[in-house]
Amino acid sequence: MAVPQRSSGSRFTLAILLLTSVTLISLDARGYEPLANLRKATTAIIEPFRNIASTIFDPIADAWESLSEGDTLEKENALLREQLSELLEYRVTTEGAVEELAALRTQLDLENLGGQETIVAEITARSVSNFDPYMIEIGKGTQNGIREGMAVVSVGGLIGRIEDPGLRSSRVRLITDPNVNVGVLAVGTNEIGILSGGGVGQPLKVSDGIPVSTDVEIGSIMVTSGSERSPYPGGFAVGTILEIIVDEINLEKELVVAPTGQLENLEFVTVVLYQPVTSDSGGG
Template sequence: MAPPRPGWSRRAQYGLFFSFLAVMAGLVTGVLLLALSLLAPNSFETVRGAALDVTAPISGALNEVASTAEGLVSGAGNYWDAAHQNAKLKAERTKMLQRMIEAKAILQENGQLKAALQLREHSRAAIAAGRIVGSSLSSPRRFAVLSVGTGDGVQVGMPVRSPDGLIGRIIDAGRLASRVLLISDRSNIVPARILRGGQPVISQGRGDGTVDLRPLEVGHNPFRRGDIVVTSGTGGLYPPLVPIARVVRLDDDGAIAVPLADPVNTSFAVVEAPFEPEAQATEPLPLAEAP
């Protein structure tokens, strides 16, 4: 169905009529103002001033709205730029922290490697030096994997130590790697003594990363918090005076200690030949020290 024509609607007719009147009024006003500006310039100045007074508040209000809108757009842009720069600075800070951590880890590893090499140079019984490539943390059995094996002269039963202290002994040896039974394992028993007074004690792993210390003299607890326990050399295998652990807690007839050489924080270790006290006892003294 075709839409009705404007002539059929009284409202449309009124709209067209008033629109025509508005156009005609605008034309007449424009002609009058043009004639007034040509014939009476002074009077036209008065009219123009009055028109300026009437339109000034409206122009000012529109200018404020435009300035506010421009400020909002500029502020949003500045906020976006600041947020972008802040995110960029945070990313750069994160990368810098990562590089600092990596540099610190490399420095620490270099220090451990240097200490291990010095230990091997000064140890007459050193067989090989290798990297600790893994260790058990949550298992009750405590092992570590060393990156040297029979190809480097490593054999089952050899003690393993680091510059910080005793780590354990070799229980399995392959061509390129070996497995170390840590001193914190329950089946690892080490003859030891207290460095402070020399009292003989026994060190046995507890399976939780610590060691249990027991004196040979029953009924007397010679331990103190902070005592350092070292190997005694009794029974062979472990050489004497190798640091084992530090006492952290006392119990009824003994103490609990933490190993000084933690495989988690140790990168390199040295495998030594088993200690033979008989061979060392019969070793001839130098001429200067001979009786």
């Protein structure tokens, strides 16, 4: 078979494109501001077309969801009924815990959640990638006062933080992402641990910071620590302890935590317009 001669032009074009890509990756990794602005500007231009398309395609997507998740919804319904009956039995105990939580908040000088300014935002898109299922998009952005790193809550507690806010839309990085770290403490203790995501459908984990001597129980509520360097205000429920694993080498307790915030079938979320005094916090 005769192999056609490729011109050096196509190789040169490829080399230029690859070089451009690598430069983009490098600049993006360094947080180069003009590149972020370019991303925001381009998405802002495409946004109106997306809105029109969304109006057209949303009913189709909804129909597909109801078709494909019929079984899942039935199972979820049965599970929820089961959980509801367990919760009703548990109610008497938790009533005491709520009072305890309020008292501890005062004791630990945690800020009152009700005092924080919040904004409700509609979820405009789920993850648009097969490789990053920990992202959702909301229809509010910097013009509504949303800033990078702000806490996002749903029914039950913290579910994520703002990432890359645009003018009219923002991305929310969910706490189930293994790269997300949140400083938490169990209600009734002072020890701050680092909670990280465990992946889609997996529980969260607190693998650092809880000494063996700390008195934590299964079912205890984990809340955001609200420590000085934390981007989140203190006292937000994050999860309940499912399992306690004692690490005898490091003399620490590893906690397996079920998120309390609703992460599935969300339509709206609340963004807490809180910014810590120090903006250089990494995650805790």
